[in-house]
Amino acid sequence: MSAAEPAELRVEGLRFETGGRTVLHGVDLTARPGETIGLAGPNGSGKTTLLRCVYGTLRPTAGRILLDGADAASLGVKARARRVAVVPQDATGTLGLTVREVVAMGRSPHKRFWEQDGPEDARRVDGALRTVGAEEFAGRRFEELSGGERQRALLARALVQDPGLLALDEPTNHLDIRYQLEMLGLVRGLPATGLLVLHDLNLAASFCDRLYLLAEGRVVASGPPWEVLTVEMLDAVYGVRTRIGVHPTTGAPSIVYLP
Ligand SMILES: Nc1ncnc2c1ncn2[C@@H]1O[C@H](COP(=O)(O)OP(=O)(O)O)[C@@H](O)[C@H]1O
Ligand SMILES: [Mg+2]
Known part of the structure; x- marks a missing residue:
């Protein structure tokens, strides 16, 4: 796997309004x-909207997205795609394509528009298909x-894109537990910054x-897992009762949901 430089992401005062509704009310986030x-x-609560603003399919109403210090709005589509890859919840533009063709699309930001796939592209696509x-x-x-x-397949497409920042929207949703662990381990091990929407708090x-x-388009807590995942916070945000212990091997918070 050829290495991209991991990207720095700064989201500053991000607001997103649509149809008279404010979906994001001035979100700040750094990676x-x-x-x-x-x-x-x-x-x-606005997670998908935030991700879409980061990878550029939505234009913020106010605020800025900075990639490696540069305003992402000033980058062209292709330049942005060389730095940011996405594993969306629902892929578009895949109609009639084979899995291999979908994965090969990930190489296009690195090529000129007339350039055919070469042996190096094929090797990368094969490698990514194997990896996932x-x-x-x-x-x-x-x-x-x-x-x-x-x-x-969408993860493989993102891998061959060699992104500095990989954004994933509920990537473990349809995966069995083995692939959930594999996918997250893989993403964590990449030489890329990761921004993941996850429902499974553990x-x-x-x-x-x-x-x-x-919650409701605002960041209500941020920090290391131990600071964010507290009994009080999970009650306030989700209205659920929990007990939080220590994961026996990772030392991370381990949440049990109470009736
Ligand atoms: N294009 C849109 N038009 C109108 N409302 C939208 C649009 N996109 C998202 N929303 C609304 O914004 C809110 C946040 O949506 P979303 O970002 O998808 O939330 P999440 O991913 O956290 O579930 C929801 O209330 C949703 O209905
Ligand atoms: Mg969503």
């Missing part, structure tokens, strides 16, 4: 190069895959350096 940052919060365990369905149509197979606690907890 230092190489950090794995978890984003959690109830349904509708997708070789046996590489020839199938992407839209015929199960949710978990799609998610792995996985977030184990795999992320720092967490941001969103």
Whole structure:
């Protein structure tokens, strides 16, 4: 795997309004190069919107996204795609393509528009398919895959993009527990900064350096897992009762949900 330099991300005063509603009310978030940052919060709290602003499919109403200190709004689509890759919840632009073709799309930001895939591209695509365990369905149509197979294919596409920042929106959603652990371990081990939306707070606690907890479009807590995942905070944000212990091997917070 060729190494990209991990990116620094700074989100400053990010506001997003749509249809007369304010979805994000001035969000600040930073990810230092190489950090794995978890984003959690109830349904509708603005996590996907924040991610879309970061990877550029939504334009903020106010505030700035800085990549390595440069305003991301001033980067062209291709330049941004050389630095930021995304594993979205729902992929578009994949109709009729095979898994291999979808994964190969990840190479395009690094090529000129007339450039054909070369042996190096093919080698990278093969390697990524192997890494995510997708070789046996590489020839199938992407839209015929199960949710978990799609998610792995989209991760492979992001891997061959050599991003400095990898943004993932609920990447473990459709995965069985083995692939959940594999995917998060893989993302954590990449030479890239990670920004992950995760619903499973125990996985977030184990795999992320720092967490941001969103509620109603605002950051209500941020910091290392032990500072963010408290009984009081989980009650306030999710309205659930919990007991929080120590994970026996990782030392991370380990949450048990109470009836
Ligand atoms: N394009 C849009 N138009 C109108 N409302 C939107 C749009 N996108 C998101 N929203 C609303 O913004 C809120 C946050 O959505 P989202 O970012 O998808 O939340 P999350 O990913 O945390 O579940 C929701 O109430 C959602 O209905
Ligand atoms: Mg979402």
